[in-house]
Amino acid sequence: MPRVSNALIAGFVVLLAAQGASAQQRGGDPKARAVKNPVPATAASVTAGRGVYGKNCRQCHGLQAKGDGVLAPKDPSPADLTDDKWDHGGSDGELFAVIWNGAPAQASEMKGMKGTLTEKNVWEIVHYLRSIGPAAVAASKATAK
Secondary structure (H helix, E strand, O other): OHHHHHHHHHHHHHHHHHHHHHHHOOOOOHHHHHOOOOOOOOHHHHHHHHHHHHHHOHHHHOOOOOOOOOOOOOOOOOOOOOOOOOOOOOOHHHHHHHHHHEOOOOOOOOEOOEOOEOHHHHHHHHHHHHHHOHHHHHHHHHHHO
């Protein structure tokens, strides 16, 4: 079973890599948008994503993912990953593409994590971002009322 899962993940990565920079355009990319996350959304995958985020993303995006990390550049500053503004698309495939390939140089200093993280790690980060992103924030505000 793990071999099949790894093969599916590798297939999705090949698809995203083939489209290259087009997946990084402002407003999102239809091809990347169509790619589904092959890693199941479980408590374990969210926890794994939080760990990978903590080691690789928090320096710029911050502990709370507000774009205020200790190494965050000022212009342009990193994205607030908890707001409802997703410049490069908000689907799982689009989030994967930006993490994997990096954001456009004119809009960000974010470098791609291809070669640093595994595909599975990036999909787990996507699950973690979903757990703290706009929908999760809205849901927690609604239950607090």
